[in-house]
Amino acid sequence: MTRTGERAVKSRMETPRWVARIQQAGGPVVGAGVLLGPDRVLTGAHVVSPGERYVVHFVGVPGVPAVAATVSPDEYVPQQEDSFGDRTGDLALLRLAEPRPARQTTRLCRLAASREGVGMYGFPEGDDGGRWHSATLVGGRGRDSQVQLRPETPGELAGPGFSGGGVVDYATGELIGIVLSVDAGQGSAFTYMSPTETILRHLPQVAAWTVGPSAVDPRLHPKESTGELDVPFATELAGWFRGEGWPVLVTVVPVRGRRAWTLRRAVTLADRELRTRDNTSRFAGDPRETVPPPGGHDLALVVRGLTVAQVMDRIAQRLGTPRDTAVPLPEQIVAMGITLAAVLVGVDEAAEPDPLLGMLERLAEQGARLLLVFRAPNGRAAQAADVLVHRPLADRWARLRADLDRIVDRLGPALDERLGRVLPGGDPETRHLIDRARRGIPLTRLLRGQLAEAAGRETEPSRADDLFVYEAAAARRTRRLERAAALLDARIARRDELRGRVASVWELSKRKADPARAERNLMAYELYATASALLRETPCDVDAAEHAVGRFVAYCSGHPQAYGTDDSGREGTA
Incomplete structure (x- = not known):
């Protein structure tokens, strides 16, 4: 109690x-x-x-x-x-x-x-x-x-x-x-x-x-009710709090000055508890793009003098995560199915800055959004930007280019090769899917050309939203092409199955042919020839071929009525 x-x-x-x-x-x-x-x-x-x-x-x-x-x-x-x-x-x-x-x-x-x-x-x-x-x-x-x-x-x-x-x-x-x-x-x-x-x-x-602890470290509360706003920096911060751009933002903010006040203002407005009617009205005249939404972060903490364990414990408290477990916190956060958004100020002044950066790298790999504030433009700030921003961005752009190459150079030609062997069929959904898959190929080729012209800008965090859009488009086009290929592969397999069936039934029919029933033997041959010709056509209309094979097999098995034919094999009289 x-x-x-x-x-x-x-x-x-x-x-x-x-x-x-x-x-x-x-x-x-x-x-x-x-x-x-x-x-x-x-x-x-x-x-x-x-x-x-x-x-x-x-x-x-x-x-x-x-x-x-x-x-x-x-x-x-x-x-x-x-x-x-x-x-x-x-x-x-x-x-x-x-x-x-x-x-x-x-x-x-x-x-x-x-x-x-x-x-x-x-x-x-x-x-x-x-x-x-x-x-x-x-x-x-x-x-x-x-x-x-x-x-x-x-x-x-x-x-x-x-x-x-x-x-x-x-x-x-x-x-x-x-x-x-x-x-x-x-x-x-x-x-x-x-x-x-x-x-x-x-x-x-x-x-x-x-x-329960407040989301915002008291040391980040604004010391003055008003200050000089750094508009470009405030806009950058508000975008991060809105979930825009690259999930890790590395920045340098001295303890005092315009950037320090702008940071405290953003953290306050992004907090549900601190965003009062008083401070929102006070900043009502500021540019709209500089105002972050409430709930934009889970935690804003000054890490000066803190160990890695102390920082992780503070995160665990905010997330309600038990710390008496063998599962590391980054993996626990993934298992929770949430996206941690944390502001850590004074990373270069932490008790264990290098181990802390290692833990933050693991959190970033697990999908966390991190706003990392350094107090001076030192080597650790540059290292953090390289490890958590520039290199991952370059890797993602490289993977995107590889995905676009796969769509244009492999999946597209493979789909065309299949369409050269079989027709899509009469199902409207299948035809629609294949049409959309094919339309995505020239669009991807165009995008690949545009990215080639912009080569060298991959490490710019401001282009991250474009990256995400392109990645999503590439993933959708890949799924469509793979699904379309699978549907056509099923039709190719069905065509091959029908070829084998026609051949086996025809061989059996020849062995059982009655010389005294020449007209019946001739009709069986005509039905066989029709089915075989349809199966040899390129691209093959598998639906029409399957119907022809069905007529041939039904006639040879003595059940011509099953495919709307009479004993003579003619359609429309059964």
Whole structure:
């Protein structure tokens, strides 16, 4: 037991004691909530209204009578739309008329990701006892940093009775936010939650019931409310926080000056908890491209004097990753299925800079996004840029060129060679696929020529987005060509099979031929000759040949009606 309450759940089977079912006084269920303090229940603002009277039921504690509750205007943040048209707010604290025991409360936890998905506890219509629904985290939404949840099954989409309900990380058992709303679109449906950091931004008093380290090292908080903005650098930083460009950005930022203030500004605006209405309005006049989105990083840490183990422990804390395991942290992050985004400041001042760079290289290889800040333009900064940016970029461009060569010089000619042997057939989907595969070859040839003209610029991080687009296009074209080739290979194999079948049936037919039935023998030969001629044509119409082979085989087996022929082998009379 701590002053902030217990971990949210120990078992997915239990009904937590902190679960609150909220009803209008004498009316219906309006939503759910979370008991954080003995007399405070966190919920969504759209669930309750100041001046109204409510009753709260704690369904996880049998025999406890309902408790009266109200909400104060100073603890009520209604949902609004900001200047960008995004939803913001929608949070409230209910005050209980009679406090509950402290052992019944829980706590919020700052957590950057979820390894095993999350559970939402709410009250579907007609189920006053409530239930768990499972979901996975998808990503942030809007400038209020709402996080999208995808239900594990269609039946687990959270309905109105889940509004305000707690969202629990299954891996750690910690409460990481509350359910806000549900969007149901054509073919898909999602739930949205407000994570702990966003809740703290709107209701700072909730910090009394919150655990877990903040995402941003206090040493990176702006020391001055305003400063001189380095616009090009701010634009570069905002692009990285948006997930644009090469995932590793290596830069040099002295402790003081324009670049230092610009870095602190970007880190603050990219953090869900620190991005307040005050600082966003303060920077409202700045160029839009210099403003990063909230939730743009999982961690921003000054690593001066820290060992590799200390840095890794800090990352593990933010991700909720256990450190008592034989599996190295980079591999654990991959197993979690998340993309770590970390800002590490003062890399050249770390206690173990070279081993730290080695660990960061492993994280980058596993897909992490890293903003590495050096304090001086020294050899380690150049080494980091070479190892983590320039060389990997050059290798990727080289692989792309090899992929383009394979498409133009191998896969394209191989497809044409197959089309010279068999026709695609009458299936519209097959013909469409093969047509698209063939159209991609001249486009790839054109792209290869364009890249040849731009040779020598492969290590420019600003071209990384082009690289990603070209890689995706090459992968799509390769898949189409390989799939088209496989379809044609199947038709070639079918043609070869039909050739063997015709030959074997014809040999058997000749041995069984009755000299007294010359007309029948002649018809068998004509059917054989027709099928054989179709199978020898290049390109072969396998569908027509298969039909002709079927007629020949059916006639020789004594079942001509199977292919619409009579005993004479003529079509259309059966």
